[in-house]
Amino acid sequence: MPKVTFLPSGQSIDIDSETTLREAxxxxxxxxxxxxxxxxxxxxxxxxxxxxxxxxxxKTVVEEAVFYLSQDDRLSCQCRITGDVVVKTI
Ligand code: FES
Structure with missing residues (x-):
């Protein structure tokens, strides 16, 4: 199971592949x-x-349309995971 870790809290969860970051x-x-x-x-x-x-x-079509997202920025509701990730909340 992929592991998602959120910074700055350091909270993490093992979760099914294809789960969105928002769901995690x-x-x-x-x-x-x-x-x-x-x-x-x-x-x-x-x-x-x-x-x-x-x-x-x-990135989804929705994300590609958001001009202020940098290369590593994602909309958590659109971003599905396939393996371990560490993400920072804003
Ligand atoms: S919750 Fe992701 S765009 Fe609104």
Missing amino acids: AHLLGVSVHDRCGGMGACCNCVVTVKEGSANVCP
């Missing part, structure tokens, strides 16, 4: 500011992938 955050009680409930509409649920960038899905 919710299971841990980590806030990702997901104001639209994961619909890809608010663009507030940004996290930065610090380790394991090869272990997340490619």
Whole structure:
């Protein structure tokens, strides 16, 4: 099972592949500011992938349209994991 670790708290969880970072955050009680409930509409649920960038899905069309996302920034509700990752919440 892939492991997701959230910084700065260091909380982590082993979770099924294809789970979104938002879902992992919710299971841990980590806030990702997901104001639209994961619909890809608010663009507030940004996290930065610090380790394991090869272990997340490619950016979705929704994410590609958000001009202020850097290469390692992801919308947590759109980003599905395939392996271990470390992400930083904003
Ligand atoms: S929760 Fe609104 S875009 Fe992710």
